[in-house]
Amino acid sequence: MVALSTSTHAEAAEVPRRIFSPIASGYDRPALVLSLFQYRRWHRFLLSRLALTPDSHVLDMATGTGALAFDLLDRNGAQVTGADITRPMLLEAQRRVDGRGGGAKHLQLLQCSAEAPPLAAESFDAITFAYLLRYVSDVPATLRSLAELLRPGGVMVSLDFAIPRGAWYPLWRLYTDAVLPAGGRVFSRHWREVGAFLGTSIRGFYQRWPEGQLLEAWREAGFRDVRSGRLSLGGAIVIWGHKAG
Ligand SMILES: C[S@@+](CC[C@H](N)C(=O)[O-])C[C@H]1O[C@@H](n2cnc3c(N)ncnc32)[C@H](O)[C@@H]1O
Numbered sequence: 001m002v003a004l005s006t007s008t009h010a011e012a013a014e015v016p017r018r019i020f021s022p023i024a025s026g027y028d029r030p031a032l033v034l035s036l037f038q039y040r041r042w043h044r045f046l047l048s049r050l051a052l053t054p055d056s057h058v059l060d061m062a063t064g065t066g067a068l069a070f071d072l073l074d075r076n077g078a079q080v081t082g083a084d085i086t087r088p089m090l091l092e093a094q095r096r097v098d099g100r101g102g103g104a105k106h107l108q109l110l111q112c113s114a115e116a117p118p119l120a121a122e123s124f125d126a127i128t129f130a131y132l133l134r135y136v137s138d139v140p141a142t143l144r145s146l147a148e149l150l151r152p153g154g155v156m157v158s159l160d161f162a163i164p165r166g167a168w169y170p171l172w173r174l175y176t177d178a179v180l181p182a183g184g185r186v187f188s189r190h191w192r193e194v195g196a197f198l199g200t201s202i203r204g205f206y207q208r209w210p211e212g213q214l215l216e217a218w219r220e221a222g223f224r225d226v227r228s229g230r231l232s233l234g235g236a237i238v239i240w241g242h243k244a245g
Pocket of ligand 1 (some may be wrong): 017020061062063064065067068083084085086089111112113117119129130131135136149230
């Protein structure tokens with residue numbers, strides 16, 4: 001069952017709720033197609049940064065419909081908490097849990113914001129999050145709040161879109177400015193709006209948080225050995241680091 005947390009601030013929830021509620025149903029297929037079938041490949045790279053055992057407790061923040069959370073369950077047999085601010089996304093994840101019968105008993109779903117998760121300090125061995133930071137109002141505070149939940153030495157891994165460099169940039173602009181909105185329309189009016197919003201959202205985020213500054217924010221939040229890897233011609237970035245202890 002999706003647990004509701006009182007820390008779901010109405011204001012923090014407003015933008016993601018507006019974007020993700022209308023596309024929650026059937027989210028995974030358009031997400032895969034519009035990423036040119038890279039979406040799951042990027043998830044797999046993120047997962048490859050983790051070394052987990054069946055005893056590990058993992059938090060997947062911004063879990064959405066739970067794609068990463070179910071991967072974590074299936075690959076490692078770990079205890080997984082999937083948290084998200086948007087209830088309709090979590091209800092999709094819950095439907096998948098229900099569809100598995102007892103096969104997802106190690107997955108807990110929780111509605112809360114990444115900025116103020118109602119979870120105990122140092123209670124996770126690993127934290128993952130994909131496509132979160134563009135939606136939060138305070139990136140350093142969010143990184144700090146997630147770091148607090150991690151045990152010393154634990155690993156945190158993130159994934160998000162990125163901006164390709166050099167000759168690939170004009171092609172990426174063409175894709176985000178024209179192809180994504182048109183492609184989104186094939187699925188629904190709401191996906192067209194998401195397609196039109198994404199390019200601006202990604203460019204705006206990296207204007208505020210160029211890659212070097214983002215990695216520095218991770219270090220300032222208490223992570224060491226912070227590294228990043230680009231995927232798909234630079235169109236995605238995975239960042240990972242260990243909590244200093
Ligand atoms: C693009 S979806 C990605 C879902 C999932 N991580 C995946 O890779 O398929 C982004 C998710 O971030 C969630 N989100 C946005 N802002 C959030 C916040 N402040 N706290 C928690 N979740 C948030 C949204 O509700 C949405 O489900």
